[in-house]
Amino acid sequence: MNALAALQLALRALRRNKTRAMLTTLGVIIGVAAVIAMVAIGNGAQQRIAAQLASMGTNSLVIRAGSVTRGGVRTGAGTTTTLTLADAGAIAELPDVVALAPTLRTAAQVRYRGTNWGTAIEGVTPDHVVAHSWPLAAGTFITERQLKAAAHVCVLGQTVARELFGLNNPVGETIVIKGLACRVIGVLTEKGATAWGSDQDDTVLAPLTTVQRKLMGVTHIERIEVVTSGRDASDRVMEAVKRLLRARHRLSTGQDDDFRIYNRAELAQTSEESARVFTWLLGSIASVSLLVGGIGIMNIMLVSVTERTREIGIRMALGARQSDILWQFLLEALVLSAVGGVLGVFLGLGGAAAVARFSQLPVSVTPVSILVAFLFAGLVGVFFGLHPARKAARLRPIEALRYE
Amino acid sequence: MADEPLIEIRALHKDYGLDGVRIQALRGIDLSVGRGEFIAIMGPSGSGKSTLMHILGCLDLADTGTYLLRGRDVSRMNGDELAALRNREIGFVFQNFNLLPRTSALENVETPLIYAGVDRQERHRRAREALQRMELGDRLRHLPNQLSGGQQQRVAIARALVTRPSLLLADEPTGNVDTNTSAEIMSVLASLNRDAGLTIVLITHEPEVAAQARRRLFLRDGRLEAHP
Numbered sequence: 001m002n003a004l005a006a007l008q009l010a011l012r013a014l015r016r017n018k019t020r021a022m023l024t025t026l027g028v029i030i031g032v033a034a035v036i037a038m039v040a041i042g043n044g045a046q047q048r049i050a051a052q053l054a055s056m057g058t059n060s061l062v063i064r065a066g067s068v069t070r071g072g073v074r075t076g077a078g079t080t081t082t083l084t085l086a087d088a089g090a091i092a093e094l095p096d097v098v099a100l101a102p103t104l105r106t107a108a109q110v111r112y113r114g115t116n117w118g119t120a121i122e123g124v125t126p127d128h129v130v131a132h133s134w135p136l137a138a139g140t141f142i143t144e145r146q147l148k149a150a151a152h153v154c155v156l157g158q159t160v161a162r163e164l165f166g167l168n169n170p171v172g173e174t175i176v177i178k179g180l181a182c183r184v185i186g187v188l189t190e191k192g193a194t195a196w197g198s199d200q201d202d203t204v205l206a207p208l209t210t211v212q213r214k215l216m217g218v219t220h221i222e223r224i225e226v227v228t229s230g231r232d233a234s235d236r237v238m239e240a241v242k243r244l245l246r247a248r249h250r251l252s253t254g255q256d257d258d259f260r261i262y263n264r265a266e267l268a269q270t271s272e273e274s275a276r277v278f279t280w281l282l283g284s285i286a287s288v289s290l291l292v293g294g295i296g297i298m299n300i301m302l303v304s305v306t307e308r309t310r311e312i313g314i315r316m317a318l319g320a321r322q323s324d325i326l327w328q329f330l331l332e333a334l335v336l337s338a339v340g341g342v343l344g345v346f347l348g349l350g351g352a353a354a355v356a357r358f359s360q361l362p363v364s365v366t367p368v369s370i371l372v373a374f375l376f377a378g379l380v381g382v383f384f385g386l387h388p389a390r391k392a393a394r395l396r397p398i399e400a401l402r403y404e
Numbered sequence: 405m406a407d408e409p410l411i412e413i414r415a416l417h418k419d420y421g422l423d424g425v426r427i428q429a430l431r432g433i434d435l436s437v438g439r440g441e442f443i444a445i446m447g448p449s450g451s452g453k454s455t456l457m458h459i460l461g462c463l464d465l466a467d468t469g470t471y472l473l474r475g476r477d478v479s480r481m482n483g484d485e486l487a488a489l490r491n492r493e494i495g496f497v498f499q500n501f502n503l504l505p506r507t508s509a510l511e512n513v514e515t516p517l518i519y520a521g522v523d524r525q526e527r528h529r530r531a532r533e534a535l536q537r538m539e540l541g542d543r544l545r546h547l548p549n550q551l552s553g554g555q556q557q558r559v560a561i562a563r564a565l566v567t568r569p570s571l572l573l574a575d576e577p578t579g580n581v582d583t584n585t586s587a588e589i590m591s592v593l594a595s596l597n598r599d600a601g602l603t604i605v606l607i608t609h610e611p612e613v614a615a616q617a618r619r620r621l622f623l624r625d626g627r628l629e630a631h632p
Contacts, residue, residue, distance in 0.1 A: 005518045016506050314502045317463060318563070319491020319519040321484045397463045401502070 006324070010331035017304075024300045025340040028380065031290025032344025032373045037351035038286040039369040042279025044362035049275045053268045059098075059231055060131070061238055062262040063091075063224040063245070080258045081220035082249050085208065088125075088224050090248060094240050096233035101131035101225040104211050104218070110204060111176040112164040119160050120203045121177060123211025123221070129188075131225045139171040139186030142207050150209035155186040157201040175204075180214055182206060231265040238263055287376070293340065294380035301333050301388035312392050313400025326393035333385020334378065341377035345370055408475055410570055410603050411437035411460070416469035418455050429455040430466070431626035437605060439570070442597040444606045444614035447623035453607050454575065456623065460605060461494050461573045462486045474570065491519050495564025499576035501556045503548040503563075509535060510544040513563045520567055534562040538592070554585035561592060565602075572596070574606045578613050590616045 014021045065083045088102040104123040109116050128134070129141050139155070146153055154175065161170050170184045191200040212218055228237045238261050245259055305312070312325055349365060356363040416433040419426050429452040437443060447453045458464040459471065462478055465486075471478045473493060481489065496502075503512050513531035522530070535544060538558040548556055557577060564572055574593065578586035594616050596602045606617055614620050622629045 002521065005524075009518070012507075012511075310502075311504055314504060315515065315519075316487065317461070317490060317496050317502070318516040319487050319567070321487040321519070323484075324487075324519055398458050401463070401498075 006327045006331055007335075009328050010335055013304075013308075013328070013332055014335060020300060021336060024296050025336050025343070027293030027296035028290065028337050028340025028377055029293075029344040029347055031286070031293035031380075032341050032377050033347035033351055034286035034289045035283060035373040035376070036345060036348025036365065036369055037355065038282035039279060039373075040348070040352035040363045040365040041355060041361055042275070042282045043364040043366060043369070044356075046272065046275040046279055047364050048362045049271050053271060059228045059234060060264045061226040061228065061234060061241065062264065063226065063241060064260045064262070065220065065222055066257055066259045081218065082258050083221050083224070083245075084219060085212075085221055087245060087248055088221065090244055091224060091226060091241055094237060094244065096229045096237050097226055098229050099127050099131045099227040101125060101128045101227075102208060102221045103128070103223050103225065104208055104216070104221045106211065106216055108178045108204075108215065110160065110164065112170075112173065115164055117160060117163040119157075121211060121215060122203055122205050123208035123215075124205045125208055128205065131227050134191060135189050137187045137189040138169065139184070141186055142205065147207045147209055149207075150213050151207055152180060152182045152210065152214075153185045153207065154182040155188060155205040156184055157188050157203040157205075158190040159199055159202040160204055161187050177204065177206070178215055180210075182210075231268070234263050234265045290373075290376060290380060293377075294337070294384040297333050297336055297381060298384035298388060300336075301329060301385055302391070304332070305329065305388045305392040308392075309395060309400050309403040312395050313397055313403065316395075316397040317401060322393040325395075326389045329389035329392045330382070330385050333389065334381045337377045337381025337385070341374045344377065345374060348373065409436045409438050410441075410474060411435065411605075412470075412472040412475075414470045416459065416466045416471060418452075418459060418464075418466050420455070428626055430459070433469070433626075433628055435621070435628060437571075437603060439603055440597070440601045442594070442604045442606070442616075442618045444608060444617035444620045445623055445628070446607075446609060446611070446614050446620060448609065451623045452626045453609075453623055457573060457575050457607050460571075461496060462489045487519070491516055492567055493570050495561075495567065495569040495572045497557065497560050497564050497572065497574040497577045499579040501548070501553075501560045501580070503556055503559055505549075506547060508545050508547055509540060509551065509559045509562075512548070512559055513566050516563060516567045530566055531562075534566040535559070537565075538562045552585070553581040554588050557581065557585070557589050558592065561589075561596075565596070570603060572602055572604045574604060576608055577606070578608070578610065586610075586613065 063083070065080045085102055088100055091097060092100045102125055106121050107118065108121045109118050124142065125147055126142055126144050129136065136155070137158070141155060142153060145151075154177065156164075156170055164170065164175065165173070170187060173184050174181050175184060176182070188201070188205070193199050206215075208221065212221075226237060226241065228234045241261060242257070246257065249258055251258065315325065348370075352363045352365050355361055413433055413435040416430055417428075418430040419428050421427070433456065445453060445456065455464070459466050462473070465479055473489065478486070478489070504515065510528070510531050513534050514527045517527040517530060532541070532544060535541060538561055540555060540558055540562065543551060543555060548559070551559065572593075577593070578589055581589065590613055593604055593606070597604050604617075606614070608614050
């Protein structure tokens with residue numbers, strides 16, 4: 001018997017019991033749809049987290065001023081004054097360092113005409129927007145020349161712009177920071193809150209040199225954000241920075257570091273890992289329903305084999321081999337699961353689209369999840385169809401013929 | 405080859421267990437069937453008729469003894485070879501017709517050809533021809549339950565003959581039909597034997613049906629005797 005004839009027999013048998021075939025398929029349809037929709041929701045969450053991480057800069061290290069011990073007293077983190085702009089310049093020369101953003105922060109009251117607002121003032125370099133992948137909404141950013149000249153210019157975060165200027169355009173206006181008049185040259189796009197709830201837009205950026213000399217009267221910096229060429233490079237860069245800074249700060253062996261280095265990639269990995277676990281969790285729960293659908297197929301096929309025992313006997317008398325009977329029943333199970341798989345894919349796509357539309361959850365259907373769900377449905381068909389099919393094929397012809 | 409008998413059976417024995425009791429169904433059968441013969445095997449119920457029929461039809465194997473079908477030893481064959489033999493050499497006609505339910509007459513007749521690997525068009529053509537020969541050319545699409553007993557049995561005969569077997573085995577072919585239909589079926593079988601030279605082995609307990617055959621054998625206590 002050829003494959004086409006076997007398929008025709010299987011289809012004919014299924015057509016004879018349409019309602020039953022459809023109900024059996026429904027189990028697989030729901031299973032496959034559930035897998036696709038759930039994985040789509042999981043993937044959506046994963047992608048949203050990835051996007052958030054990207055906006056934070058995942059391939060980055062943060063170097064902070066550390067603590068020192070003076071006469072037995074250990075000062076807190078960020079209290080040393082040994083980290084300088086020159087250190088940042090040296091780090092910029094290291095391999096795999098793509099961008100670098102040294103910063104120095106202070107808090108200040110800023111004034112514009114009648115209003116004032118207490119906010120963070122950050123001394124930054126021109127690379128800041130690159131390192132933080134933070135584009136401007138209006139105006140220009142601090143230039144190298146303005147940095148060198150410690151120019152009296154600033155760029156506002158959205159919150160500050162809103163608080164001081166309302167709906168007016170701040171670019172070109174002059175605000176007063178701790179008595180220093182600074183011209184607003186740009187406004188940043190809205191970045192939103194961090195995962196820890198602090199408003200990233202509540203900030204004023206000024207040239208690092210301006211903050212150092214004119215606002216704080218210091219020569220050190222607080223932190224350096226280092227963007228590396230990739231997550232793998234981060235570990236290497238971290239080691240290199242450590243060696244470089246120890247050498248530059250003339251720390252002898254046995255002396256503690258006067259700086260701290262944090263690897264953001266680790267944080268990203270943790271978040272992404274938990275998102276992946278979430279996807280797997282949803283997928284596995286949905287798979288259970290696919291499994292139940294498979295058991296439905298087996299159940300119906302077993303009933304069908306029993307019901308059609310006599311038919312099997314007749315077919316054997318007419319010359320069907322064991323393998324012919326096996327294939328007929330296996331193909332019936334396979335057709336059920338394949339049809340269920342196809343319809344399930346459509347239902348799953350529809351379900352995912354509905355979730356995306358009626359809830360705020362991001363949804364992402366990947367071709368891989370469709371393929372996997374479909375193949376899984378096929379596998380379910382083979383797995384749960386094989387037992388009834390073998391049972392049918394192993395019937396003895398005379399017993400099958402005599403079966404009432 | 406021409407003089408070689410179609411069936412050559414020697415010292416065939418078959419036991420089977422039923423509820424823990426061993427029953428000796430066949431106790432030494434010797435039988436030779438030549439080509440073109442029309443044999444009726446008669447016997448009371450429980451005499452082993454069905455068992456002999458199953459062995460002749462390669463649906464079951466004997467415990468001991470030899471069974472040569474066209475010179476080939478059936479007892480040494482595996483499941484697939486037996487299936488091929490049933491497919492090509494033997495046509496079955498059963499007492500209860502054994503048509504596939506909810507399957508049209510044409511599809512029923514096509515079924516053995518599917519297992520013979522005949523392609524779709526050829527299957528169609530031969531099945532239609534076989535049904536036309538049984539005067540059922542206008543019933544191709546009918547389902548078994550839309551046909552009378554006699555028509556169903558003629559579909560079964562068409563199905564048995566569509567693979568052009570060398571042997572037609574009929575197990576009580578008239579057991580489930582009325583007297584007129586019985587006569588109709590027997591005249592079909594008789595003419596197949598007479599006009600087409602088909603070898604027929606018929607199992608029946610009705611003397612008037614057996615009378616149509618050219619040789620009659622009687623099965624009693626697992627042994628065959630010639631019947632007057």
